[in-house]
Amino acid sequence: MSSESLRIVWIYPDLLSTYGDRGNALILARRARQRGMPVEVLEVRSDERLPATADIYLVGGGEDGPQALGAQRLLADGGLHRAVAQGSVVFGVCAGYQLLGTSFFAKGVQCRGLELLDLYSDRGESRAVGELAGEIDPRLGLPPLTGFENHGGRTHLGPEVSPLARVTAGVGNDSATEGAWRGKLLGTYSHGPALARNPALADLLLRWATGAHQLPPLDDTWSDRLRNERRSAVAAARA
Amino acid sequence: MPLRAKVASSVSRTAAALSRAAGRGDGSVIGGWIGLKIDPDLLAHLSAGRAIALVSGTNGKTTTTRLTSAAVGVLGRVATNSFGANMPSGHTSALAKAGSTPYAVLEVDEHYLAQVLEATEPHVVALLNLSRDQLDRAKEVAMMAQLWRAALVRHTDVRVVANADDPLVVWAATPPGDPARGINPPHVTWFSAGQRWHDDSWVCPECGSTIQRSGEQWWCTGCPLRRPEPHWVVEDEGVLDPTGAWHKVSLQLPGKVNLGNAATALAVAAEFGVRPVDAVSRLGIVTSVAGRYAQVDKDGRNIRLLLAKNPASWLEAFDMADDAPTLLSINARDPDGLDTSWLYDVDFAPLRGRQVLITGDRAYDLAVRLDVNDVPFQHVRTFDDALRSVPPGRLEVIANYTAFQDIRAELDRVI
Numbered sequence: 001m002s003s004e005s006l007r008i009v010w011i012y013p014d015l016l017s018t019y020g021d022r023g024n025a026l027i028l029a030r031r032a033r034q035r036g037m038p039v040e041v042l043e044v045r046s047d048e049r050l051p052a053t054a055d056i057y058l059v060g061g062g063e064d065g066p067q068a069l070g071a072q073r074l075l076a077d078g079g080l081h082r083a084v085a086q087g088s089v090v091f092g093v094c095a096g097y098q099l100l101g102t103s104f105f106a107k108g109v110q111c112r113g114l115e116l117l118d119l120y121s122d123r124g125e126s127r128a129v130g131e132l133a134g135e136i137d138p139r140l141g142l143p144p145l146t147g148f149e150n151h152g153g154r155t156h157l158g159p160e161v162s163p164l165a166r167v168t169a170g171v172g173n174d175s176a177t178e179g180a181w182r183g184k185l186l187g188t189y190s191h192g193p194a195l196a197r198n199p200a201l202a203d204l205l206l207r208w209a210t211g212a213h214q215l216p217p218l219d220d221t222w223s224d225r226l227r228n229e230r231r232s233a234v235a236a237a238r239a
Numbered sequence: 240m241p242l243r244a245k246v247a248s249s250v251s252r253t254a255a256a257l258s259r260a261a262g263r264g265d266g267s268v269i270g271g272w273i274g275l276k277i278d279p280d281l282l283a284h285l286s287a288g289r290a291i292a293l294v295s296g297t298n299g300k301t302t303t304t305r306l307t308s309a310a311v312g313v314l315g316r317v318a319t320n321s322f323g324a325n326m327p328s329g330h331t332s333a334l335a336k337a338g339s340t341p342y343a344v345l346e347v348d349e350h351y352l353a354q355v356l357e358a359t360e361p362h363v364v365a366l367l368n369l370s371r372d373q374l375d376r377a378k379e380v381a382m383m384a385q386l387w388r389a390a391l392v393r394h395t396d397v398r399v400v401a402n403a404d405d406p407l408v409v410w411a412a413t414p415p416g417d418p419a420r421g422i423n424p425p426h427v428t429w430f431s432a433g434q435r436w437h438d439d440s441w442v443c444p445e446c447g448s449t450i451q452r453s454g455e456q457w458w459c460t461g462c463p464l465r466r467p468e469p470h471w472v473v474e475d476e477g478v479l480d481p482t483g484a485w486h487k488v489s490l491q492l493p494g495k496v497n498l499g500n501a502a503t504a505l506a507v508a509a510e511f512g513v514r515p516v517d518a519v520s521r522l523g524i525v526t527s528v529a530g531r532y533a534q535v536d537k538d539g540r541n542i543r544l545l546l547a548k549n550p551a552s553w554l555e556a557f558d559m560a561d562d563a564p565t566l567l568s569i570n571a572r573d574p575d576g577l578d579t580s581w582l583y584d585v586d587f588a589p590l591r592g593r594q595v596l597i598t599g600d601r602a603y604d605l606a607v608r609l610d611v612n613d614v615p616f617q618h619v620r621t622f623d624d625a626l627r628s629v630p631p632g633r634l635e636v637i638a639n640y641t642a643f644q645d646i647r648a649e650l651d652r653v654i
Binding site: 065222 | 324380449530577579580582583585604608610612
């Protein structure tokens with residue numbers, strides 16, 4: 001951790017917050033506090049400078065216009081690149097995941113991404129809308145991913161990144177893989193409050209940020225019930 | 240009316256009556272659907288000869304339609320789709336059922352506004368607001384504003400009553416004219432009803448720059464788009480009209496949001512020549528709207544039903560609800576949208592300190608949300624379990640669309 005408290009930055013809530021993205025900041029903060037860690041959550045608007053010294057950066061989803069504008073501002077600001085160079089954690093969701101790559105499409109135009117992850121996105125033939133599920137990269141030691149996706153993009157991974165998960169339901173990157181990670185950077189198409197259904201993923205980000213090998217377990221009764229219910233719903237839809 | 244339209248209209252009424260008699264529904268959709276199969280132009284035929292107002296937007300359209308019908312009723316009989324059946328089949332049913340009326344006030348789903356403008360050639364269209372709602376299916380909010388704007392370009396003779404507080408609505412309501420071809424921009428009357436929800440309008444729809452806010456004012460930092468001076472304004476417990484006269488509004492519907500809906504209704508009625516002083520007392524006769532705000536007494540509990548479909552309307556529902564035991568019910572069926580992410584756009588903190596019960600298909604999504612929000616709750620399987628879990632007295636029920644309909648059915652389709 002960079003200071004006395006865990007600093008979480010929610011990047012550009014004025015642009016990149018279309019689908020309840022606030023949830024990820026709320027969930028990380030709560031799970032850290034429940035472990036006795038002091039937490040500071042900073043909401044940084046697109047007309048403000050991005051602090052380069054926070055522990056976790058969250059980049060959420062957005063419509064095409066705001067996504068392109070957000071990428072432009074982040075490139076001009078440079079704060080996120082400095083933070084990554086210093087070892088900060090970045091969690092990108094949907095549009096926020098796409099813009100971490102080298103390029104993406106918004107309003108039919110190819111836009112330059114932040115080039116923090118070795119991947120690029122183009123348009124799929126149809127929009128991917130619905131439940132998304134997958135088996136997460138075993139090296140991360142997490143239970144299966146569950147989420148809801150809603151995007152028109154298809155994402156192609158380069159050799160420098162690993163897929164976050166192998167798709168068992170839904171589309172993700174390309175119907176085979178979903179999301180990507182490298183070092184302490186992680187992106188997913190599981191949109192909006194992705195961590196609500198994946199508390200173990202939230203804890204992974206907290207472990208990356210704090211350097212802790214393990215965190216005390218929490219009471220995840222309701223998340224577990226939600227995960228089970230969604231898993232059954234996906235299975236029932238397939239049967 | 241052409242013979243085909245007469246037949247279609249008659250069959251439509253019969254089907255609606257059958258649907259109601261069979262207990263299958265309100266009959267507010269099926270009749271129109273069948274009528275339109277027989278005569279695709281039926282809605283246009285049924286609209287001819289009536290002075291029509293259309294009411295559209297993400298939130299408040301059912302209630303505003305109801306209040307507007309009451310206000311326009313000063314002048315004569317008004318046909319209206321008061322059950323919230325707001326697509327062309329619902330409009331067709333409503334007009335066929337009403338028979339010949341001089342006026343009609345129709346609630347229109349925002350996706351169908353262009354089509355219904357075309358078919359009904361209304362005198363007035365009221366544009367309430369645009370906010371996120373069912374994003375897994377609905378068009379993105381900015382796209383909707385673009386569709387409205389394009390539709391209004393083709394109907395510059397229609398009078399527009401629009402919300403000055405919503406940048407997307409202001410932009411949609413002010414398409415550029417084309418003086419070379421003799422096309423003037425539409426005539427717009429602006430109202431200000433106060434707006435709690437701002438999260439969908441930080442980016443200018445015209446130029447993509449940031450929108451700044453200060454108090455009730457807003458302006459784009461990159462182009463001339465800014466809040467127009469409203470003609471109708473909510474002030475205290477009443478409404479200021481364009482002449483500066485203040486009218487006290489006594490509603491039976493709760494909350495500041497309904498005062499805003501009343502201001503809109505008075506503004507729309509004024510476009511038909513109704514004086515606010517004549518209309519204002521009629522607004523007070525509206526007690527519930529398609530079950531919304533309805534109160535039912537059962538087992539010693541006074542149950543009040545509040546519908547909340549999206550983040551903006553949840554904020555309004557918390558404002559309306561009493562400090563009493565509260566049941567929240569969430570589904571995610573097709574009409575609700577399949578995605579529950581929006582739960583994190585709602586701050587449930589106002590419910591702390593109240594007895595909170597949760598139910599519905601997606602109660603677990605709500606459970607996780609409330610847990611993160613530090614709002615204690617109890618999960619119940621059925622509406623009856625909820626009733627048994629609260630003491631006698633007021634029970635506030637806040638539910639999204641199909642969850643609301645489920646509970647309404649338990650209470651014998653209260654209207």
